[in-house]
Amino acid sequence: MFEGWDAVVLARAQFAFTMSFHIIFPAFSIGLASYLAVLEALWLATGREVYINLFQYWLKIFAVAFAMGVVSGIVMSYQFGTNWSAFSDKVGPVIGPLMAYEVLTAFFLEAGFLGVMLFGLKRVGPRLHFLATLMVAIGTLISAFWILSANSWMQTPTGHTVNADGQFIAADWLKVIFNPSFPYRLVHMVLAAYLTTALVVGAVGAWHLLRDRHLAGPRVMFSMAMWMATLVAPIQIFAGDQHGLNTLEHQPVKIMAMEGHFHSHKDGAPLILFGLPNQQAGRVDYAIEVPKLGSVILKHSPDAPMAGLDTVPRENWPPVAITFWSFRIMVGMGLLMLALGLFSLLMRLRGTLYDSRLLHMFAVAMAPAGFIAVLAGWITTEVGRQPFTVYGLLRTVDSASPLAAPAVASSLIAFIIVYFVVFTAGMIYLLRLMAAPPHPGEEGPSHDAPIRTAGITPAAGAAVEGAAQ
Amino acid sequence: MIAIDLAIVWAFIIAFAVFVYVVMDGFDLGLGILFPLFPEKHDRDVIMNTVAPVWDGNETWLVLGGGGLMAAFPLAYAVLMPALYTPMIVMLLGLVFRGVAFEFRWRTTRERNKWDVAFFGGSILATLAQGIALGAILQGVHVEGRHYAGGWWDWLTPFSILTGVALVIGYALLGATWLVMKTEGELRDRAYHLSWVFLLAMLGAIAAVSLATPFLHVQYTQRWFAWPNVLLTAQVPISVAVITALLLRSLAKKYDYQPFFLTLALFALSYAGLGISMFPYIVPQSITIWQAAAPANSQIFMLFGVAGLIPLILGYTAWAYWVFRGKVKPGSGYH
Numbered sequence: 011m012f013e014g015w016d017a018v019v020l021a022r023a024q025f026a027f028t029m030s031f032h033i034i035f036p037a038f039s040i041g042l043a044s045y046l047a048v049l050e051a052l053w054l055a056t057g058r059e060v061y062i063n064l065f066q067y068w069l070k071i072f073a074v075a076f077a078m079g080v081v082s083g084i085v086m087s088y089q090f091g092t093n094w095s096a097f098s099d100k101v102g103p104v105i106g107p108l109m110a111y112e113v114l115t116a117f118f119l120e121a122g123f124l125g126v127m128l129f130g131l132k133r134v135g136p137r138l139h140f141l142a143t144l145m146v147a148i149g150t151l152i153s154a155f156w157i158l159s160a161n162s163w164m165q166t167p168t169g170h171t172v173n174a175d176g177q178f179i180a181a182d183w184l185k186v187i188f189n190p191s192f193p194y195r196l197v198h199m200v201l202a203a204y205l206t207t208a209l210v211v212g213a214v215g216a217w218h219l220l221r222d223r224h225l226a227g228p229r230v231m232f233s234m235a236m237w238m239a240t241l242v243a244p245i246q247i248f249a250g251d252q253h254g255l256n257t258l259e260h261q262p263v264k265i266m267a268m269e270g271h272f273h274s275h276k277d278g279a280p281l282i283l284f285g286l287p288n289q290q291a292g293r294v295d296y297a298i299e300v301p302k303l304g305s306v307i308l309k310h311s312p313d314a315p316m317a318g319l320d321t322v323p324r325e326n327w328p329p330v331a332i333t334f335w336s337f338r339i340m341v342g343m344g345l346l347m348l349a350l351g352l353f354s355l356l357m358r359l360r361g362t363l364y365d366s367r368l369l370h371m372f373a374v375a376m377a378p379a380g381f382i383a384v385l386a387g388w389i390t391t392e393v394g395r396q397p398f399t400v401y402g403l404l405r406t407v408d409s410a411s412p413l414a415a416p417a418v419a420s421s422l423i424a425f426i427i428v429y430f431v432v433f434t435a436g437m438i439y440l441l442r443l444m445a446a447p448p449h450p451g452e453e454g455p456s457h458d459a460p461i462r463t464a465g466i467t468p469a470a471g472a473a474v475e476g477a478a479q
Numbered sequence: 480m481i482a483i484d485l486a487i488v489w490a491f492i493i494a495f496a497v498f499v500y501v502v503m504d505g506f507d508l509g510l511g512i513l514f515p516l517f518p519e520k521h522d523r524d525v526i527m528n529t530v531a532p533v534w535d536g537n538e539t540w541l542v543l544g545g546g547g548l549m550a551a552f553p554l555a556y557a558v559l560m561p562a563l564y565t566p567m568i569v570m571l572l573g574l575v576f577r578g579v580a581f582e583f584r585w586r587t588t589r590e591r592n593k594w595d596v597a598f599f600g601g602s603i604l605a606t607l608a609q610g611i612a613l614g615a616i617l618q619g620v621h622v623e624g625r626h627y628a629g630g631w632w633d634w635l636t637p638f639s640i641l642t643g644v645a646l647v648i649g650y651a652l653l654g655a656t657w658l659v660m661k662t663e664g665e666l667r668d669r670a671y672h673l674s675w676v677f678l679l680a681m682l683g684a685i686a687a688v689s690l691a692t693p694f695l696h697v698q699y700t701q702r703w704f705a706w707p708n709v710l711l712t713a714q715v716p717i718s719v720a721v722i723t724a725l726l727l728r729s730l731a732k733k734y735d736y737q738p739f740f741l742t743l744a745l746f747a748l749s750y751a752g753l754g755i756s757m758f759p760y761i762v763p764q765s766i767t768i769w770q771a772a773a774p775a776n777s778q779i780f781m782l783f784g785v786a787g788l789i790p791l792i793l794g795y796t797a798w799a800y801w802v803f804r805g806k807v808k809p810g811s812g813y814h
Contacts, residue, residue, distance in 0.1 A: 081578035091560025099557035103777040106550025113543045114788040121539045125532025179774045411561040421568045439586040
C-alpha cells in the first residue's frame with residue numbers, strides 16, 4: 011500500500027494538514043489573551059461587574075482553545091525532526107535557536123502563569139491574578155515574535171553563511187532575526203489574530219443580541235468587537251499592501267503566482283480579478299482583467315513594466331493556482347471585514363448598534379472569516395515560497411527525511427483521524443460554551459481549590475447537553 | 480575556541496531539560512496510567528485537579544528538549560527523529576489525547592467517560608513510546624553520512640519493550656507518590672498501597688534494565704566494569720540501594736512528602752546511569768556530542784538565553800506550585 015506514492019508529497023501534505031489545524035488556535039488565543047487582559051484591567055479600573063462576568067465567560071473558552079493549541083503545537087515542534095530531518099540538520103543552527111528562544115521566553119511564560127490565570131483568582135487576589143493574565147497575553151505575543159522571525163528568515167534569508175557540511179550558520183544574529191520580511195509579517199499576523207478574535211467575540215455578542223437586545227454582557231462584547239473591526243480592518247488592509255510590496259522586492263516569483271502573471275508586461279500589467287491559472291499551458295484561462303491596475307497597485311504607475319513567470323525557469327515555479335486563489339480568498343475576507351467595520355460604525359453613529367438585526371446577522375455570519383483569512387494567508391505565503399523551504403537556497407525535496415511512503419502515509423492517516431475526533435469534539439464544546447450567554451456572577455474556573463466545574467454545575471451541564479441534542 | 484567545551488555544556492543543558500521533563504510530566508502521565516485503578520468519579524476529579532494548574536508547564540520541558548536538541552545538536556535531532564519515527568508519532572498522538580482530556584472532561588457529562596479513557600490511553604501510549612525511544616537510542620541506530628539509514632522497525636526489540644514497560648512502571652510510581660503527597664483520606668490510602676506495588680515493580684525493572692544494558696554493547700560493559708571506573712560506577716547501585724531502603728521506610732511510616740522526593744532521587748540515579756552508559760555519544764556508537772554540535776555561534780547565542788531565563792522559569796514555576804500547595808480537597812469548589 012502507498013508504495014507508488016511520493017514520500018515528500020505525503021510529508022508536505024502532513025505538514026500542511028497539521029499546520030493548518032494548529033494555526034487556528036494560536037490565531038484565536040493571541041487575540042483572546044489580549045482581550046482577557048483588557049477585560050480584567052477594565053474590571054480592576056471600574057469595578058463594573060459586567061467586565062468580570064465577561065472575563066470569566068471568555069476565560070473558559072480560552073482554556074479549551076489554548077489546550078488544543080498546546081497539543082497541536084507539540085506535534086509541530088517534533089515534525090521538523092521526523093519528516094524534515096535534512097532541513098533540521100542544515101537549517102537547525104539558524105532556526106533552532108529562534109525556536110528555543112520561543113520556548114524559553116514565551117511557552118514557559120504562558121504555561122507557567124496559565125494555572126494561576128485559570129484557577130488562582132481567589133488564591134492570589136485580583137492584582138497578582140491580573141499579573142498572571144498579563145504574562146499569558148505577553149507570552150502569546152512573544153511567541154508570535156519568534157516563530158514569525160523563524161518563518162520570515164525562511165522566506166527572506168539574510169545574515170548567514172554556509173559551512174562545509176552544508177549547514178546554514180548565522181553570521182549576524184540581528185540580521186537573521188530582523189530579516190527583511192519579518193516586521194511586515196509580524197504586524198500582519200498579530201493584526202490578523204486580533205481581528206480573528208474580534209470577529210468571534212462580535213459574532214457571539216451578536217448571536218445573543220438577536221435573542222435579547224438588552225443583555226448587558228453581549229452588548230459590551232459586541233460593541234468592543236465592532237470597535238476593533240472598524241479600526242483595525244482598514245489598518246490591516248494597509249499593512250497587507252505594504253507586506254505585498256515587501257514580497258515583490260524580495261520574493262518576486264511569489265507575487266507573480268499570486269497575481270497569475272505568467273507573462274511579462276512591458277507597459278503596464280493588468281490586475282487579474284478572477285480566472286483559472288493553467289500551470290501546464292502557462293496562462294490564466296477565462297481571465298477577467300482590469301488593464302494596468304496590477305502595475306498601479308504594485309508599482310504605483312500604470313505603465314510600469316512587470317516581469318512574469320516566463321522569465322523564471324519552470325522548475326522554480328510555485329503551484330500558481332493555489333497561490334492565486336488563496337490570495338483572493340484572503341483579500342475577499344479582508345474586504346468583508348472592512349464592510350462589517352464600516353456598517354457597524356454607521357449603525358453606531360445612528361444609535362442603532364444594538365438594534366440592527368441585519369448588522370447582527372452579518373456579524374454572526376462573519377464568525378469564521380478571520381480563520382479563513384488566516385489559513386488562506388498562510389497558504390499563500392507558504393505555497394508561494396515553493397519549491398523552496400529556504401527561499402532560493404534550499405529546495406523542499408532536499409529538506410525531507412529519508413522517508414518511506416508507507417510510514418508517512420500511515421502517520422498522516424493517524425493524524426487525520428485523531429485530529430478529526432479531537433478537534434471536532436473541541437469545536438462542539440466551544441460552541442456549546444458560546445451558545446450560553448454570560449450571566450451575572452459568571453462562575454469561571456477559579457475556585458479555592460483547583461477543582462473546576464467550568465461554571466457549569468453537573469446538573470446544568472447535563473441540561474445544556476440535553477438541549478444541544 | 481574558548482576555554483569551556485560548549486558541546487559538554489550543552490549536553491548537560493539538554494540532559495537537564497529532558498530530566499526535568501521526565502520527572503514533572505512523569506507524575507502527570509503517571510496519574511493517567513493510574514486512572515483505571517480509581518474508577519470513582521470524585522476520585523478522578525481530585526486526581527486531575529492535583530495537576531490541572533501545572534501540567535502545561537511540565538509538558539513545555541518536552542518542547543525545550545526537542546527544540547534545544549535541534550538547535551544545539553541538529554545532526555543528532557536529524558538522525559534520531561527519523562530513527563524513532565513510529566514511537567515519536569505515537570507519543571505525540573498520545574499527548575494530544577491526554578492534553579485535551581484535561582479540559583474536555585469538564586465540558587461534558589455524557590462523554591466524560593470517553594475522555595477519561597482518552598486520558599488513560601494517551602498517558603500510557605505516550606509513556607510506552609518514550610520508554611521504547613529510550614531503549615532504541617541505547618541500542619544505537621544505523622547511520623550513514625548525515626542520515627538515518629536503518630529500517631522503520633529497528634526501534635522494536637525485546638530491550639526497547641523492556642525499557643518501555645519500565646518507564647510505565649516508573650511513571651506510575653511517581654504518580655502514586657505524588658497522590659500520597661497531594662490528597663487525603665481513602666484516596667491517599669489507596670495511593671499508598673499502589674506505591675508499594677509499583678515500587679517493587681520498579682526495583683525489578685531497574686534491575687532488569689541494568690543487567691541488560693551492559694550486554695548491548697561491549698562499550699557499556701567496559702564503561703561500567705573496567706578497573707578503575709568501577710570504583711565510580713559502583714556508587715550508582717550502592718546509592719540505589721540506600722534510597723530504596725529510605726523509600727521503603729518512608730512508605731512504612733506513611734510519610735507525606737518523602738516517598739515522592741525519594742522516588743525523584745531514584746529517577747535521578749537511573750538517569751545518571753544512562754548518562755554514564757552513553758557519554759560521550761549522543762547517538763550511541765555512531766555520533767558523539769562534538770560531531771553533532773551546532774556551530775559555536777549558535778550554541779553561544781542560546782547560552783545567554785538559557786543562563787538568563789532558566790533560573791527565571793524555575794522561579795515562577797516554583798511560585799505556581801507554591802500557589803497551589805497543600806492537599807487538594809475532594810468536592811470543594813463544586814457549586
